[in-house]
Each structure stands twice: as structure tokens, then as C-alpha cells.
Amino acid sequence: MINLRIDDTPVQAEPGQTILVAARGVGIRIPTLCQVDALSPVGACRLCLVEIRNWNGRLVPACATPAQEGLDVVANSDKLTTLRRTILELLFSERNHICAFCVSSGHCELQDLATELGMDHVTFPYRFPSLPVDATHPKFGLDHNRCVLCGRCVRACSEVEGAYTWGFSGRGVATLVEADLGDPWGASKTCTACGKCVQACPVGALFEKGKATAEQVKRPEILAEVTERRPRV
Amino acid sequence: MSKVRLASVWFSGCSGCHMSFLDLDERLLELASKVDLVYSPIVDIKEYPDDVDVLLVEGAIGNTEQRHLLEEMRQKTKLVVAFGDCAVTGNIPSLRNPIPREELLRAVYGDGDIPGLEEGDVPKMLPQAMPIHTVVKVDRFIPGCPPPADRIWTFLQALLAGRRPELAGADLRFG
Numbered sequence: 361m362i363n364l365r366i367d368d369t370p371v372q373a374e375p376g377q378t379i380l381v382a383a384r385g386v387g388i389r390i391p392t393l394c395q396v397d398a399l400s401p402v403g404a405c406r407l408c409l410v411e412i413r414n415w416n417g418r419l420v421p422a423c424a425t426p427a428q429e430g431l432d433v434v435a436n437s438d439k440l441t442t443l444r445r446t447i448l449e450l451l452f453s454e455r456n457h458i459c460a461f462c463v464s465s466g467h468c469e470l471q472d473l474a475t476e477l478g479m480d481h482v483t484f485p486y487r488f489p490s491l492p493v494d495a496t497h498p499k500f501g502l503d504h505n506r507c508v509l510c511g512r513c514v515r516a517c518s519e520v521e522g523a524y525t526w527g528f529s530g531r532g533v534a535t536l537v538e539a540d541l542g543d544p545w546g547a548s549k550t551c552t553a554c555g556k557c558v559q560a561c562p563v564g565a566l567f568e569k570g571k572a573t574a575e576q577v578k579r580p581e582i583l584a585e586v587t588e589r590r591p592r593v
Numbered sequence: 594m595s596k597v598r599l600a601s602v603w604f605s606g607c608s609g610c611h612m613s614f615l616d617l618d619e620r621l622l623e624l625a626s627k628v629d630l631v632y633s634p635i636v637d638i639k640e641y642p643d644d645v646d647v648l649l650v651e652g653a654i655g656n657t658e659q660r661h662l663l664e665e666m667r668q669k670t671k672l673v674v675a676f677g678d679c680a681v682t683g684n685i686p687s688l689r690n691p692i693p694r695e696e697l698l699r700a701v702y703g704d705g706d707i708p709g710l711e712e713g714d715v716p717k718m719l720p721q722a723m724p725i726h727t728v729v730k731v732d733r734f735i736p737g738c739p740p741p742a743d744r745i746w747t748f749l750q751a752l753l754a755g756r757r758p759e760l761a762g763a764d765l766r767f768g
Contacts, residue, residue, distance in 0.1 A: 452682075456687070456688075456690075456691070458682070458684055458685065458687070458688065459678070459738065459767040459768025460678055460684055460685055460738035460767075460768050461685065462768065465768040466768070471766070471767060471768060474765070474766075474767060475762070475763060475765050475766050478761060478765055479765065480681070480734040480736060480760065480765050481675065481681050481682070481724065481726060481731075481734045481736075482682065482724075485727070486682075486683065486687070486690075486724075488683075488687065488690035488691050488721060489691060490691035490692070491691070574768075
């Protein structure tokens with residue numbers, strides 16, 4: 361067993377467990393967005409940043425950093441809340457996140473994080489980018505305006521469904537998730553229409569057609585339910 | 594003790610925040626005993642008065658007249674409050690923001706004389722509908738589309754009790 365401290369609480373972790381998993385084991389909450397159980401960690405959103413006191417206060421993503429012997433971790437502090445709220449404000453200002461008419465309002469991880477972290481307004485200038493909506497798939501839709509580029513759809517499609525339909529195109533703020541090599545989703549030859557990407561999406565970017573405002577409830581936990589039933593190789 | 598001088602204004606929004614304010618229902622009686630409503634879409638006063646204590650601003654800033662009025666109101670007001678998602682984030686009026694202003698107006702009004710394209714009988718439309726804190730200093734934010742009456746009451750009660758109103762937890766919810 362590995363011994364470390366998180367928020368001054370002594371914690372034990374198995375070798376290979378992340379700081380995030382170790383914290384959850386003792387009931388310490390660390391906000392996350394791109395992390396979802398059953399998918400490999402990527403540290404894309406940076407909301408789970410924690411401070412390591414004995415690494416000169418270095419900030420590391422708790423979801424992608426293995427627990428190590430003797431680590432002295434700060435998981436919650438005013439400084440970290442301010443940092444996490446700043447990251448959240450950058451996410452909100454980057455695209456057109458308008459809760460009032462979103463299918464996922466009331467069931468959205470981004471909206472919930474704003475409430476949890478006390479974000480009452482966005483201090484950065486909004487970019488208001490012009491982005492398309494892909495409604496070519498018979499069952500599902502993709503609204504790039506609401507996408508946070510967490511990559512949960514990309515990982516669910518490759519790691520759980522094994523279809524490798526979703527990927528990223530472009531760089532930086534111009535990054536988009538795209539099906540196959542930029543085909544309209546409805547024309548994709550690899551998509552199995554399983555819907556795991558929709559269930560994995562933390563916001564209203566991927567949605568089921570026919571859902572109106574606030575009607576889209578997601579079940580990202582199905583990913584772990586599926587993989588846990590698989591025989592270990 | 595003198596009454597709090599309360600004002601409200603309705604810019605680019607649907608009036609839903611004011612409807613939610615009216616949903617205070619019987620609490621409006623208690624409010625009326627503690628405040629003077631000195632300017633609002635629901636009272637018949639045309640000029641924004643001096644020495645306003647609190648201003649609730651509904652709606653985004655979408656044209657030059659709204660921007661001018663807000664700047665004037667800021668000068669005459671102690672506490673300016675962004676009241677609802679349109680004032681806080683731009684919200685629904687900001688849906689037009691990715692579209693160039695002239696392209697948008699021509700799509701709606703065709704090729705003829707287009708109201709709002711230039712200053713005229715209708716104020717000139719700004720290139721984008723903006724949250725009010727991008728125009729003036731804003732002291733407090735009440736998110737929500739609309740903010741529920743209970744949230745408005747939580748805010749007003751703190752104000753009337755002489756505390757600085759601070760919304761927290763579930764009262765900081767967009768949409």
C-alpha cells in the first residue's frame with residue numbers, strides 16, 4: 361500500500377491508483393469534467409488540479425497522477441477554487457453555452473460545476489464563435505456550440521464500443537470533434553449508432569433527437585457497467 | 594428609517610425576470626412597505642431619477658440607446674445588479690452574436706430601409722448583444738432564466754436587512 365496525505369487526511373492507495381481515486385475512497389470531493397469511470401484519464405479539462413505541497417506547490421491533474429508514497433496533496437483550498445473557477449469561465453467564454461434553451465439544462469455537468477464553484481458571471485470576453493450543428497444522423501445530433509472538447513465521446517467510442525468513429529480535427533480553440541475523417545455523422549461508415557458517445561457527453565453537445573429544452577438526461581455510468589461485465593483478458 | 598430607493602429596467606430580454614419578480618406574490622406587500630419603486634417598466638415614471646440605491650437590470654445590451662441609458666443609470670445608482678441570465682451572460686439575445694449585424698438585419702427585413710442598421714427613429718443595433726458588466730461596473734449578479742422568485746427574495750431580504758446580498762449554492766444556477 362502507498363501512504364499519502366490529502367487535505368491533511370492520511371490516505372492509503374493501491375499501486376497504480378490515481379490521486380482522484382484515492383481521494384474519493386475517503387470521501388474527499390475533487391471536481392472533474394473530462395474524467396469518467398471506465399475511460400482512460402487524459403487530464404484535458406484541468407478542473408481536478410490539485411497542489412502537491414512537497415513538490416514545491418506544483419499543480420497536477422488528480423485524475424491522471426498516480427498516488428505516490430509520501431505525497432502531501434491539497435485537494436481543496438480557496439486558491440484551487442479560484443483556479444478551477446477561472447478554468448470554468450474560460451470554458452464558458454470559449455463557445456456558445458446558453459443554458460436557458462439547452463437540451464441538457466438541469467442535467468449538465470458544466471452547469472452543475474458553475475453552481476458548485478460559485479461562478480456568478482464570466483469575467484473573460486465571450487468569443488461567440490460561429491459553429492455548425494450536425495443533424496445528419498437519424499438518431500442523434502451534435503451541436504459544436506456546446507462542446508467542451510473533453511473527449512469523453514472519443515474515448516467511449518474507441519475504448520468501449522471499439523468503433524473509433526470519433527476523433528479531433530484542428531488545434532486549440534479551433535478543435536472540433538468529428539466523425540470518421542470529417543464526414544457528416546449520418547454518412548459515417550464506422551458508427552454503430554450505439555449511443556455511448558451521447559451518454560458519455562457531460563453537456564448538451566451530443567443529444568438524442570426529439571429531446572426539447574432540459575429533457576436530455578445522460579447516463580455516463582453505463583460505460584463502467586458495460587466494461588465491468590466483460591471478461592478480463 | 595428612510596425607504597430603499599429601488600429601480601428596475603428592461604433591456605434586451607423577454608420581461609420574464611420582471612414576471613418572476615411579480616411572482617413574489619404576497620411578499621410584494623412587505624417589499625412595498627420597505628422600498629420606494631422609483632423607476633421601472635411596471636411604474637409610470639419616464640425619467641431615471643437621481644440617488645437610486647439599487648437597480649435591477651433585466652436584459653442584455655443590444656443597441657446604442659440601451660448602452661447610453663445604462664451608463665447614465667450607473668452614475669445615478671449605488672448598487673447595480675445584473676438581474677437574470679440575459680444581463681449576466683447575454684443569454685438568448687446573444688444567439689445573434691456569431692452572425693454579422695447587417696447580414697442578420699437583411700435576412701429579417703429584406704433589402705429596403707432597415708431599422709436599426711444606422712441611427713434613426715430606431716436606435717442603432719450594436720454588433721453583438723452584450724452582458725451588462727461589459728458596459729458598466731456591476732456590483733451583484735443574479736443568474737437564472739428567469740431567476741426564481743425565491744432567489745429574488747433571498748437577495749432582496751439580505752438587502753433590506755442592511756447586509757450585502759451574496760447568493761451562493763443552488764442560488765447560483767444558470768438557465
